[in-house]
Each structure stands twice: as C-alpha cells, then as structure tokens.
Amino acid sequence: MRKKVIVIGGGPSGLMAAIAAAEGGADVVLLDKGDKLGRKLGISGGGRCNVTNNKDAAELIRFLPGNGRFLHSALSRFGSQEIIRLFESFGIALKEEDHGRMFPVTDKAKTVVDTLVGRVRELGVTIRVHQAVERVLFGEGRAAGVELKSGERIEAGAVIVATGGKSVPHTGSTGDGYAWAESAGHSVTELYPTEVPITSDEPWIRDRELQGLSLRDVRLTVLDGRGKAVIAHEGDMIFTHFGLSGPAALRCSQFVVRTLRQGKGPAAVAIDLFPSDGEDELAAAWTKAAREEPRKAVKTLVRQWLPERMVPLALRQAALEPEAVVANVPKSAWLALAAWCKSLRVSASGTLSIEEAFITGGGVSVKEVDPRTMASKRMPGLYFCGEVLDVHGYTGGYNITAAFATGHAAGSAAAEEVRSLAEGG
Ligand SMILES: Cc1cc2nc3c(=O)[nH]c(=O)nc-3n(C[C@H](O)[C@H](O)[C@H](O)COP(=O)(O)OP(=O)(O)OC[C@H]3O[C@@H](n4cnc5c(N)ncnc54)[C@H](O)[C@@H]3O)c2cc1C
Numbered sequence: 463m464r465k466k467v468i469v470i471g472g473g474p475s476g477l478m479a480a481i482a483a484a485e486g487g488a489d490v491v492l493l494d495k496g497d498k499l500g501r502k503l504g505i506s507g508g509g510r511c512n513v514t515n516n517k518d519a520a521e522l523i524r525f526l527p528g529n530g531r532f533l534h535s536a537l538s539r540f541g542s543q544e545i546i547r548l549f550e551s552f553g554i555a556l557k558e559e560d561h562g563r564m565f566p567v568t569d570k571a572k573t574v575v576d577t578l579v580g581r582v583r584e585l586g587v588t589i590r591v592h593q594a595v596e597r598v599l600f601g602e603g604r605a606a607g608v609e610l611k612s613g614e615r616i617e618a619g620a621v622i623v624a625t626g627g628k629s630v631p632h633t634g635s636t637g638d639g640y641a642w643a644e645s646a647g648h649s650v651t652e653l654y655p656t657e658v659p660i661t662s663d664e665p666w667i668r669d670r671e672l673q674g675l676s677l678r679d680v681r682l683t684v685l686d687g688r689g690k691a692v693i694a695h696e697g698d699m700i701f702t703h704f705g706l707s708g709p710a711a712l713r714c715s716q717f718v719v720r721t722l723r724q725g726k727g728p729a730a731v732a733i734d735l736f737p738s739d740g741e742d743e744l745a746a747a748w749t750k751a752a753r754e755e756p757r758k759a760v761k762t763l764v765r766q767w768l769p770e771r772m773v774p775l776a777l778r779q780a781a782l783e784p785e786a787v788v789a790n791v792p793k794s795a796w797l798a799l800a801a802w803c804k805s806l807r808v809s810a811s812g813t814l815s816i817e818e819a820f821i822t823g824g825g826v827s828v829k830e831v832d833p834r835t836m837a838s839k840r841m842p843g844l845y846f847c848g849e850v851l852d853v854h855g856y857t858g859g860y861n862i863t864a865a866f867a868t869g870h871a872a873g874s875a876a877a878e879e880v881r882s883l884a885e886g887g
Pocket residue numbers: 470471472473474475476493494495496499500501502503505506507508511512513514593594595596624625626627629630633634635636637638639819820821847848849850857858859860861862863865
C-alpha cells in the first residue's frame with residue numbers, strides 16, 4: 463500500500479502526474495469520476511488542443527497572471543520544450559501557429575488525449591473510470607488513501623489531487639478538490655471566473671446592434687470607476703448579445719471581475735479601433751478625404767474606415783449627421799469621431815459565470831504548496847496539481863502547460879516519497 467500513489471482526476475495534470483509517478487517506479491492508480499479520461503482536454507482549443515506555447519519559462523510566466531511565478535521551478539524543469547519533446551518521443555508532431563501556440567499536426571485534441579492515455583496504460587497504471595472520490599483519507603498525520611462515493615476505500619502512500627477547477631462542469635470539473643484541501647488544513651482563495659466573456663448593460667449591446675460583429679487587432683483597456691486604466695490587451699474581439707467576447711475580451715475579463723470585487727467599479731472597457739494611429743492622424747485623414755470628395759455623404763465616407771454595421775452607432779455617439787455632405791462637416795466633428803474610435807466605451811457589468819468560464823481563478827493557496835514538488839506544506843503525502851491550484855493563465859496553451867508542469871512535478875515527487883516510505887526512510 464505504501465508504494466501506491468493515487469491520482470484523483472484524469473485531466474492533463476492527472477494524466478501527466480500518473481505518467482511521471484509510474485516512470486518513477488510507483489504503483490499508480492488513476493481515478494476519474496467520468497466515463498473517460500481527458501474530457502476537457504478533448505474539447506480544448508476548439509477541439510484542436512492548444513497543447514503548449516513555444517516560450518521559455520520566464521516568458522510563459524508573463525502569460526500566467528494568476529501566480530505564474532509560483533511555477534518557475536516546475537516550468538524550468540518541465541516546460542514547453544519538454545512537452546514538445548515528450549510528444550515527439552511518442553511520434554506525435556506538434557506545429558506552431560500564431561503567438562507561439564502549439565497544436566498537434568493532426569489538428570485533433572483526441573490525438574493528445576489518446577497519446578497520454580496510451581502512455582498511462584503502457585506504464586501499467588491502474589485506470590478506474592466512473593469512480594467518484596468522496597474524500598481523501600488521513601491517518602498517522604499524513605494522506606493515507608481515498609474513499610470512493612461507493613464506500614470503497616483505497617489505501618496509498620501518497621495522494622495527488624488533480625481535480626481541476628469549477629468551470630465547464632459537464633467535463634467533470636466540479637470543484638471537488640477544494641473541500642479536501644481544506645480538510646487537510648489548506649486555505650482556498652476566493653474562486654472567480656477568468657478567460658470568460660464580459661457582460662454589459664449598454665443599451666446598444668442589449669439591443670444587439672453589433673451582435674456577431676468581430677474586430678481584428680483592436681486594443682481593449684479595462685477602466686475602473688474613476689476612469690483609470692487597469693490593464694490593456696490587444697487582439698481580436700467580437701460583440702455578442704450580452705457583451706464582449708473573443709481573445710482580447712477574455713484576457714481582460716479577470717480584471718473586470720477584480721475591479722468590481724474590489725469595489726472599484728463601475729467598470730468599463732474602452733475599445734481602441736485604431737491602436738496604431740493617433741486621434742489627430744485619423745481626423746486629418748478624414749478631413750483630407752472630405753476635401754477630395756466634398757459632395758459625399760458622411761456615412762459613405764466613414765464606411766471606408768469602419769465596419770458598415772458600426773457606422774450608425776459611431777455617427778450617433780459622435781453627433782454626426784449621416785446624410786450631411788462632408789464639405790459641411792467642421793474639423794471638430796472629425797476630431798470627435800476620432801476620439802470615439804480611439805475609446806469606444808462599453809460599460810462592463812460583470813462576466814458570465816464561473817461555470818461558463820474557460821478557467822477558474824483562485825484555488826488551493828500556493829503559499830502552502832512546495833513549488834518544486836507540489837507537495838502540501840500542511841499534510842505529508844498530499845499533492846496538488848493543475849487548475850485546482852490558485853494558478854491560471856491566459857488562453858494560448860498556458861493553462862495546459864501549467865497542468866503538465868505541475869502534474870509532472872507532483873508525480874515525480876510522489877513516486878520518490880512512496881519509494882522512501884517503502885524503504886522505511
Ligand atoms: C472549452 C475549453 C477549452 C480550453 N482550451 C484550452 C487550450 O486549448 N489550451 C490550454 O492551455 N487550456 C485550455 N483550456 C483550459 C484547460 O483545459 C484546463 O486548464 C485544464 O484542463 C486543467 O487541467 P486539470 O488536469 O487541472 O483539470 P481538468 O482537465 O478539469 O480535469 C479534472 C478531472 O478530475 C476529475 N474529477 C473531478 N472531481 C473528481 C472526483 N471527485 N473523483 C474523481 N475524479 C474527479 C474530472 O472528471 C476531470 O476529468 C480550455 C478550457 C476549456 C473549458
């Protein structure tokens with residue numbers, strides 16, 4: 463029993479923990495309450511699985527705003543290069559897309575899941591699906607095994623909690639691990655949605671005026687109630703019937719949540735439609751165009767710069783008459799329109815729920831976990847890895863990378879611990 467390592471959860475962190483523990487010589491049991499392993503992994507990256515990001519540890523940490531520095535040691539030992547090499551060693555080539563994002567060349571998340579599950583099987587890990595863990599058992603001042611919902615108890619020398627966060631619960635991530643952490647004396651920081659669409663009560667959003675309109679390479683700035691910039695991100699976004707979505711909006715979302723939770727609201731998002739041009743430059747370009755074609759209607763000229771669906775809103779809010787001929791438009795009006803384009807304000811009432819978020823923010827406090835081994839500093843024999851920890855990254859392969867890195871650290875360390883237990887060390 464003492465040589466046994468139990469891994470609870472068959473997501474990327476649990477699969478990697480099981481592989482590392484088995485490679486370290488442990489007798490591993492991998493338990494998952496679902497009917498198959500890697501369900502969230504299987505739908506990740508739009509079904510293509512953005513498995514990692516081709517950056518070194520220091521760079522990866524910059525894209526993990528939720529306690530990324532805690533991962534320094536784990537990522538230095540098992541980061542994106544190790545992940546790429548591991549998949550290559552299994553005969554799975556990865557390809558790089560924009561911003562360093564790595565995907566399997568098959569463009570199928572299933573390839574990633576099947577490869578990891580195949581390796582777990584090859585190493586002789588006992589896989590038990592449909593096995594919901596009720597609680598972690600403790601005895602003689604250490605983790606001693608688990609009790610399943612069925613009442614069955616399994617003893618072990620080490621238990622690795624890899625149960626994920628609370629987002630997209632139909633994949634099995636229902637937040638079960640947090641209570642077990644607390645029962646071992648850990649603190650769990652407040653949970654909140656991250657990488658989630660932003661909601662807005664703006665009337666033109668609620669009226670679906672721009673629903674479905676996507677913008678490329680815009681700059682989004684989150685503003686607090688005093689109009690102070692909290693964070694800015696550039697990228698693509700889309701207007702929805704409830705607010706803003708798309709990569710840049712997802713990145714901004716956790717800062718909207720924090721601003722509101724800290725009582726610094728009401729929050730807003732300012733969209734800069736032309737991040738590389740100044741207000742004066744835009745106004746000058748429009749004034750010049752108006753001089754060249756003075757009989758044009760304002761709406762016709764503006765359509766050359768803005769998406770057609772956006773023109774009525776832009777002219778309304780910048781107080782320009784759509785049918786007016788451009789010869790009659792004063793420079794001040796072009797300046798007002800330029801100011802609008804540089805800072806299209808959208809009130810931000812919040813975000814969609816934690817269940818609808820891509821990632822859960824908050825979790826098992828990293829202050830109470832050893833960053834080299836992912837071992838609990840409160841309870842010998844207990845380990846945490848993946849999204850159950852208070853660690854989160856932006857979309858772009860950073861979360862799966864964090865799951866692999868922490869899973870690898872936990873599995874290797876747990877194997878070492880049970881080896882020394884078995885030897886009576
Ligand atoms: C739609 C979507 C797309 C994503 N795309 C990407 C992407 O492309 N790249 C990226 O880096 N990140 C992506 N993410 C985030 C990434 O998938 C997660 O951060 C990652 O899966 C977390 O891994 P994990 O092992 O910690 O937990 P999970 O993958 O959540 O796995 C937890 C496992 O624990 C099991 N479990 C839970 N409770 C129990 C219990 N009581 N008993 C037994 N088993 C239990 C669950 O059944 C589940 O299988 C995406 C997330 C979503 C929702």
